[in-house]
Amino acid sequence: MREGYLTGHGRFMIRAKANTETTKAGKETIIVSEIPYQVNKSNLLEKIAELVRDKKMTGISDLRDESDRDGMRIVIELNATPKPMSCSISYSR
Numbered sequence: 001m002r003e004g005y006l007t008g009h010g011r012f013m014i015r016a017k018a019n020t021e022t023t024k025a026g027k028e029t030i031i032v033s034e035i036p037y038q039v040n041k042s043n044l045l046e047k048i049a050e051l052v053r054d055k056k057m058t059g060i061s062d063l064r065d066e067s068d069r070d071g072m073r074i075v076i077e078l079n080a081t082p083k084p085m086s087c088s089i090s091y092s093r
Helices: 002-007 041-053 084-091
Strands: 017-022 029-035 060-065 074-078
Touching: 041 060, 041 074
Parallel strands: none
Antiparallel strands: 017 029, 029 074, 060 074
8 A cells, every 4th residue: 555655656456345134034144335436336246157157156145235325235144054254355355
């Protein structure tokens, strides 16, 4: 980050804000409540769905956009086997 300020050139990674919840059925979900500036939500959802379809990302059973006029909410429902924090760490890479 220092190099970016000194030279005017550089990159840094900004991540989305997410937390985990357990549904009434006992499944774990990752709730994404904020995404970085200039990230298109529909493109993000399409990219995640494509990775799941190509089996490059495993452990996801459902992907939903529950956004409304009150706020943004992306729900990533996990299979029964993976732990949510290990999945969210591997998905951020």
